[in-house]
Amino acid sequence: MELLYGEKLHxxxxxxxxxxxxxxxxxxxxxxxxxxxxxxxxxxxxxVVLLIKLPDVFTKDAHWFDVVKNSAIITVIRD
Structure with a gap:
């Protein structure tokens, strides 16, 4: 009986x-x-916010550096 109880506990x-x-x-x-x-x-x-706001950057007032930078961002996101 003790052996069975010991096995049960194990x-x-x-x-x-x-x-x-x-x-x-x-x-x-x-x-x-x-x-x-x-x-x-x-x-x-x-x-989503980035893609909605990003087209506003490509305006006539934008500098060429900003355009290149944002083009690189779009390329990285799409790939």
């Missing part, structure tokens, strides 16, 4: 450990998922 502890580990990983995974979604939304929002 099997119960790892199962409890793995369940706790699973719970911790699930919580951590949800946090990383939410953070990744927020960062992705911020990057996409920034790109």
């Amino acid at each position: 099997l119960e502890k790892p199962a409890q450990y793995w369940e706790e580990l699973e719970t911790n990983y699930r919580k951590s995974g949800k946090g990383w998922f939410i953070a990744s979604c927020i960062i992705a939304a911020a990057i996409m929002g920034g790109l």
Whole structure:
């Protein structure tokens, strides 16, 4: 009887450990998922704002350096 109880304890502890580990990983995974979604939304929002505001730079008042710089930005974004 003692041997069976000892075996039960040996099997119960790892199962409890793995369940706790699973719970911790699930919580951590949800946090990383939410953070990744927020960062992705911020990057996409920034790109949308950049693409909406960028055509205003190409006016007759713009200097050639600004035009070249912004052309390089557009090239990098599209590739």
